[in-house]
Amino acid sequence: MIKSVPTEFGITAPRKLGAVTGRSSRSGPFLWILPAGMCVILIFGYSIIDLVQQSFKYRGDWVGFENFSLVLTDPLFRIAIFHNFLLLFTVPILASLSFLCAVLLFETRKGMKFYRSAVFLPYILPIPVIGVVFGQLLQLNGALNSALRAMGFENLALDWLGDPGQALWTMSAIIIWKEVGFGTILILARLISLPLETIEAARIDGAGFFRLHLKVTLPQLKPVILFYIINEAIVMVSWVFNYVYVMTNGQGGPGNATVVSELYIYRSAFQNKSPELAATAALLLLLATLIFIIGFFKIQRNTNRGVFNE
Amino acid sequence: MSKKYTPIQKVGITSRQLILILITSMAAVPGYLMVTGSLKTQEEFLNSPWSLPLHPNFKGYSAAWNDQFPTWFRNSFFVTLLAVLITLVMAACAAWGFAHWKWKGRDTVLGILISLMVVPPVVLLIPLFTLGAKLGWISTFRMLILVYIGLMLPFSIYLLTNFFRAIPVSLTEAAEIDGASDFRTFRSVVLPLSGPPLITLTIVNLLWAWNELLLALVFLQSDDKKTLMVGITGFQSRYSLSIPTIMAGMTIATLPLFITYIFGQRYFITGLTAGSVKGE
Known part of the structure; x- marks a missing residue:
């Protein structure tokens, strides 16, 4: 069984450590926090301040918003952002598939543990490995196409990664393949910890499989599904570099068919040697992520009420 | 039935x-x-x-292993292990500071920390690279380890703070009445109770650091310093004519993860469901 989520301990615990105020402290909290705090401030605080500075400069000189207008009018940057936007369409697919898998696993008694491990396995595999293996699998004369041809689906044997019109969709399918395991486990964990009474009551009232899970289970799982949706939206906007880099040898090809914002930043900085433009694009990406962070934070508050706001 | x-x-x-x-x-x-x-x-x-x-x-395996695999493996082990251990110690101390004392602004600081969990690494890449270049730390392990620690800390502190706060206050008070110092209470009361979350955190962080590509790619540029993930990314083009060698290399690279996953599955799932937002 999956153990209950640690964050929930805090809700049921009658007294919390932090609730004691005015304690005569002998060492005080700050010494304990100092090493970690300095490290976080160096990595995040310094970086973000430096990023803002760099994005207003060119070779050390202040240039105002010039970098921004350069980046925003760069056709490649627009293409990259558009690709990130297209990738967002995988999020609803991911959420529905994960919900379906979680419900199926929940309803299965025989072999549930085995299926659960199997569904989750793609999520722990390193992306470089996934990229390389799928790259081989999806060659024009690779394993998938030879299987499709053997079964008589000659028309379906596409050039999955070589066709510019196809490559991004192939990439999203691979991302779905990997990320669905995370959602399944997340939703399943919540599902198991739900009170059984409502589900049993609905069953006794004669609700079938679909009605039961759409009308009774789904509403109760809303917070965790929302959390997953926000999380995956962040992944699609700013964590897909690895897939693209590995599957296209760092080029975002064929052509520019799979260039995403992260690759744009990486290429501007390390291949085109213009760190200022990269910094500007990174700052824009951070601002975009910020929107999701706010949403994420709101959900955190709702689901963990009582842990952080006493 | x-x-x-x-x-x-x-x-x-x-x-x-x-x-x-x-x-x-x-x-x-x-x-x-x-x-x-x-x-x-x-x-x-x-x-x-x-x-x-x-x-x-097994020709594929011997061919793959005779390449630079042992070096990459060593590098990955070294970086991952050190980064994860230091993160664990720092995060445990900080989480104790957050959980044990109530101070003004604590919830705000925790809130900021949580939101840092979703800042994409690519955003930090350029400033940190400039910093590394100034310090002369590019292609050194200490730079990558430092960055990894910084990136793992927010989630680690968050997870442990939640757990530490759930420890009944009567236990720590009893220790204090007996005259134990804060450090003693932490070491002898809190840590022994925290086995499962510490294991969870170690496994989640191990997998993350082992799989990380972007930062390792940028910060470790010399050939003998590459980590496994960077190594196998280039491995493909070098052995494009021998698919078995490529596949053998990928199998070797997956093996440590697979073993960790099989033994730590329960803890890993707990860690993810604890509100993790770790991507790759």
Whole structure:
């Protein structure tokens, strides 16, 4: 069984450590926090301040918003952002598939543990490995196409990664393949910890499989599904570099068919040697992520009420 | 299981099982091709990629291992282990500071920390690279380890703070009445109670650091410093003519993770469901 989520301990615990105020402290909290705090401030605080500075400069000189207008009018940057936007369409697919898998696993008694491990396995595999293996699998004369041809689906044997019109969709399918395991486990964990009474009551009232899970289970799982949706939206906007880099040898090809914002930043900085433009694009990406962070934070508050706001 | 099912229910159960089997096999296909492909010859793989390796041979493995694999492995072990251990110590101390004392602004600081969990690494890449270049730390392990620690800390502190706060206050008070110092209370009361979350955190962080590509790619540029993930990314083009070698390399790279996952599955799942937002 999956153990209950640690964050929930805090809700049921009658007294919390932090609730004691005015304690005569002998060492005080700050010494304990100092090493970690300095490290976080160096990595995040310094970086973000430096990023803002760099994005207003060119070779050390202040240039105002010039970098921004350069980046925003760069056709490649627009293409990259558009690709990130297209990738967002995988999020609803991911959420529905994960919900379906979680419900199926929940309803299965025989072999549930085995299926659960199997569904989750793609999520722990390193992306470089996934990229390389799928790259081989999806060659024009690779394993998938030879299987499709053997079964008589000659028309379906596409050039999955070589066709510019196809490559991004192939990439999203691979991302779905990997990320669905995370959602399944997340939703399943919540599902198991739900009170059984409502589900049993609905069953006794004669609700079938679909009605039961759409009308009774789904509403109760809303917070965790929302959390997953926000999380995956962040992944699609700013964590897909690895897939693209590995599957296209760092080029975002064929052509520019799979260039995403992260690759744009990486290429501007390390291949085109213009760190200022990269910094500007990174700052824009951070601002975009910020929107999701706010949403994420709101959900955190709702689901963990009582842990952080006493 | 003496419960009787109606025919309709039986159809439902069977179809659900079938869907699960389908999903499972889809999840397993790349792994299957990887492992069987590593044991075949090039011709066997090209002629029948789906068949079982009837005459398994290990040439792919010896070829892959004789490349720079041992070096990459060592580098990855070193970086991952050190980064994860230091993070664990720092995060545990900081979480104790957050959980044990109530101070003004604590919840705000925790809130900021949580939101840092979703800042994409690529955003930090350029400033940190400039910093590394100024310090002369590019292509040194200490730079990458420092960055990894910084990136792992927010989630680690968050997870442990939640756990530490759930420890009944009577336990720590008892220790304090007996005259234990804060450090003593932390070490002898809090840490012994925190085995499961500490294991969870270690496993989640281990997998993250082991799999990380972008930062390792940028910060470790010299050939003898590459980590496994960076190494295998270039491995593909070098051995484009020998698929078994590529597949063998990928299998070797996956093995440590697979073992960690099998032994730590329970803890890993706990860690993820604790509100993790770790991507790759």
